[in-house]
Amino acid sequence: MSTYQPTIGLEIHAELKTRTKMFCDSLNDPDERHPNVNVCPVCLGHPGTLPVANKNAVEAVIKVGCALQGTINKESKFDRKNYFYPDLVKAYQISQYDKPIVSGGTLRGVRIMRVHLEEDTGTLGHGDHASLVDFNRAGVPLMELVTEPDLRSAEEVAAFARELQLILRYLGVSDANMEKGEMRIEANVSLDMGTKVELKNINSFKAVEDAIAYETKRQEEALSRGEKVHQETRGWDEVKRKTFSQRSKEEAHDYRYFPDPDLPPFTTDVFDIEKLRAELPELPAAKTERLKKEYALTAAQAELLAGDLAIAEFFEDAVSELRADTPNAKTATLYNYFTSDLRGLMNETGVPLSEIKIDPEHLAHLAVLVDGAKITSRQAKDILKKMFETGLDPEDIIKNGKIGLSDIGEIKAVVLAIIEQNPAAVADYKKGKTASLQFLIGRAMGALQGRARPDMLKEVFEKNL
Numbered sequence: 001m002s003t004y005q006p007t008i009g010l011e012i013h014a015e016l017k018t019r020t021k022m023f024c025d026s027l028n029d030p031d032e033r034h035p036n037v038n039v040c041p042v043c044l045g046h047p048g049t050l051p052v053a054n055k056n057a058v059e060a061v062i063k064v065g066c067a068l069q070g071t072i073n074k075e076s077k078f079d080r081k082n083y084f085y086p087d088l089v090k091a092y093q094i095s096q097y098d099k100p101i102v103s104g105g106t107l108r109g110v111r112i113m114r115v116h117l118e119e120d121t122g123t124l125g126h127g128d129h130a131s132l133v134d135f136n137r138a139g140v141p142l143m144e145l146v147t148e149p150d151l152r153s154a155e156e157v158a159a160f161a162r163e164l165q166l167i168l169r170y171l172g173v174s175d176a177n178m179e180k181g182e183m184r185i186e187a188n189v190s191l192d193m194g195t196k197v198e199l200k201n202i203n204s205f206k207a208v209e210d211a212i213a214y215e216t217k218r219q220e221e222a223l224s225r226g227e228k229v230h231q232e233t234r235g236w237d238e239v240k241r242k243t244f245s246q247r248s249k250e251e252a253h254d255y256r257y258f259p260d261p262d263l264p265p266f267t268t269d270v271f272d273i274e275k276l277r278a279e280l281p282e283l284p285a286a287k288t289e290r291l292k293k294e295y296a297l298t299a300a301q302a303e304l305l306a307g308d309l310a311i312a313e314f315f316e317d318a319v320s321e322l323r324a325d326t327p328n329a330k331t332a333t334l335y336n337y338f339t340s341d342l343r344g345l346m347n348e349t350g351v352p353l354s355e356i357k358i359d360p361e362h363l364a365h366l367a368v369l370v371d372g373a374k375i376t377s378r379q380a381k382d383i384l385k386k387m388f389e390t391g392l393d394p395e396d397i398i399k400n401g402k403i404g405l406s407d408i409g410e411i412k413a414v415v416l417a418i419i420e421q422n423p424a425a426v427a428d429y430k431k432g433k434t435a436s437l438q439f440l441i442g443r444a445m446g447a448l449q450g451r452a453r454p455d456m457l458k459e460v461f462e463k464n465l
Contacts, residue, residue, distance in 0.1 A: 004191040004223065006216050008157055009149035011186040012164060013142050014174045015120060016060045021139035022119045023051030023094060023263075028140050030180060035125075035134035043119075043139030045090035050262050053078070057141035059271055060173035061101045061117050064143065066277040067167055068112055070105030077265035078117075082256045087122035087133055094119050095144075097257040101268065107167075108160050111148040118142050123181075143174070149188065154212035158205045161185055166284040170309055178203050189215045195229040199243060202236055211236040215243050287312060295319060295331045304339060310353050314338070318360035322367060334367040341381055345388045357391030358384075366394045378450040411444075411452050415460045418443045429465060437461060 021028050024042035032038055042049045065072050079097040100116035120140040125132045145164065151157050165183060168174040176183035185208050190196040199215060202208050214236075219229050234243040259265075282290070284306050291302040291312070305312045315338055322329050342363065346356065366384060369375045375383065375398075383394045390397070418440055419426055429436040441457045 004216075004220050006152055006212075007149045007190050007193050007196075008151040008153075008212065009188040009196075010145075010147045010151065010157065010160065011188070012145045012147075012161065013120075013184045013186075014145075014168055014176050015137075015182045016057050016141040016143055016174050017172065018054055018056045018060070018141050020054060022054050022057055022117070022141040023139055026139065029136070030140075030175075030182060032136050035132070036136060038136045039138070043089075044135060051094065051260075053263060053266070054141055055270075057117060058101065058266075058268075059276070060141070060171075061115055061143055062268065062271055062273060063171050063173060063276055063280070064145070064168070065102030065105060065115055066273070067171060067280055067283060068102075068105035068107055068115070070102040070112055070115065072268055072273050073099060073101060073103055074269065075099060075265060075267055076101050078260045078263040079257045080260050081118075083254075085121070086131065087124050087135075087138070089122065089133075089135065089138060093121065094260055094263070095257075099265070108156075108163055110150045110156075110160055113146045113148050115143060115145045118144060149190075149193075154209040154216070157185075157187060157212055158209045161208060162205060163284060166307065170281050170283055178205070187212055187215075189219070190229070191216070191219050191223060194223075195231050197229065197231065197243075198233045200233050200235055200246065207236055207238060210241065211243055214241065218243065295335075297331075297335065301335060301339075308353075314353060314360055318364045318367075321361040321364035326368070329368075329371070333370050334364060337367060337370075337380065337384060338363060341384050342388070345385065349388075356388065358387050359391075362387055362391075362393045369394055373453065373456070376450065376453045411448065411456065411460055412464070414444050414447050415457065415464055418447065419461075419464060426465060437465075 015030065016028075018028050020026060021038075021043055024040050026040045026043050027038045029038055042051055062072055076096065076099045078094050080092040081095040081097070082092045084091050095118035096116035100114040102115035103113075105112035105115070120137050120142040122133050122135040122138040125134065147160075151160065161183075165176045165178075168176045168183075174182060178184070181203065185202045187199045187202070187208070188196045189199060189212060197215060197219070199211050202211055215234065222229055230248075232248050233246045235246050236242075237244050288299070288302045288306040291297055291305055292299060295302075297305070305315050315335070318334055318338065319331055322331070322334055342356075342358065345351075346353065366380060366387070369383075370377065370380050375394075383397050386392065386397045387394060422440060422443065425436045425439050429440070437458065440461055441454055444457050444461075445452065445454065
């Protein structure tokens with residue numbers, strides 16, 4: 001067991017969902033595939049242009065601050081962070097230094113240092129003989145959240161980042177898709193509060209865990225050999241599964257921060273902060289707890305639902321329909337068909353929840369038919385597949401004759417026929433050989449093509465033997 005205590009702080013960037021960019025009216029469209037389309041003289045850094053701050057982006061950061069129980073600072077300003085890189089056309093980035101919009105707050109027991117606004121950079125495309133720059137992303141509103149060094153493991157980091165991603169989505173301020181670069185994680189890792197190493201621009205939760213786990217082990221081994229850990233920035237090599245050195249770590253003074261002369265300081269009084277706070281939606285942690293209590297779900301089941309706002313809303317709408325006729329109806333059957341069978345069909349076909357033809361009322365009706373022993377689980381799966389294809393109510397599918405209800409008269413007729421056709425098995429059952437009953441039930445299931453439940457067949461056989 002390691003004798004070193006990891007100390008980890010995070011810097012998480014998230015692109016905000018605004019119509020236009022941070023300081024100009026060029027479109028903020030993360031799905032644009034043609035390079036250098038959403039650009040203008042402001043975001044291209046042409047001399048003489050004047051930036052104007054995006055009010056909606058400032059409001060989005062205030063919402064995040066309220067959700068994290070941070071302090072919304074009355075006064076704030078924008079600063080220039082000076083450095084040269086090919087995707088930074090102005091050779092400085094408009095960011096915030098000593099007066100961020102939000103100070104403090106907590107998430108999962110981790111203290112938040114600050115949440116501030118800045119502009120994103122362009123993107124580089126590397127070929128065999130040249131690197132090209134696309135400025136569509138340049139100037140996109142970028143929220144940066146900085147934590148205190150309160151995290152102690154790779155697993156804690158991944159859990160924190162997942163929860164933050166959910167909060168951003170619940171608030172509607174960012175899609176935070178890591179695979180699209182809409183959310184990027186940087187981790188400052190040290191052992192026993194020693195020299196820290198910054199891991200940059202990690203683009204998946206698994207990569208976050210793997211990179212931090214590797215870096216922690218790398219530093220442990222270096223210290224065990226009596227070597228020093230150097231302060232630097234390191235990247236994560238997904239193929240080699242290791243971190244690699246990029247450059248020595250800059251300090252704040254290296255960026256020569258100073259107030260942006262084109263953007264005056266501003267006050268947050270122009271926003272009704274208490275109204276924004278009161279209008280916050282139910283957040284993921286609170287939703288998880290409520291789902292557990294209200295629908296008698298396990299922690300894992302509630303977390304699965306709360307992990308996607310649209311899925312949670314669909315489930316609750318279906319439960320509402322289920323309980324409209326039966327107020328005390330249990331939700332277990334509905335939950336299982338929704339999270340297992342329906343999601344299986346969605347994964348198989350690639351159809352997202354927003355585009356499926358099944359509505360919550362029809363899914364609830366299917367659960368009622370199963371719980372009321374009107375259809376078997378085998379029938380329910382077949383009906384659900386047809387519902388997925390057609391959008392029809394399960395009763396309509398049944399009435400169309402594609403899948404029949406379990407009719408007790410039909411079942412009894414089949415049972416009597418099986419008894420007559422298998423005298424030897426009947427004789428064995430009467431001698432006490434219970435396996436013979438299972439044989440007879442199997443024959444009846446085959447004759448009915450799975451349209452009757454085994455427990456129902458067992459009952460009818462026992463009455464007639």
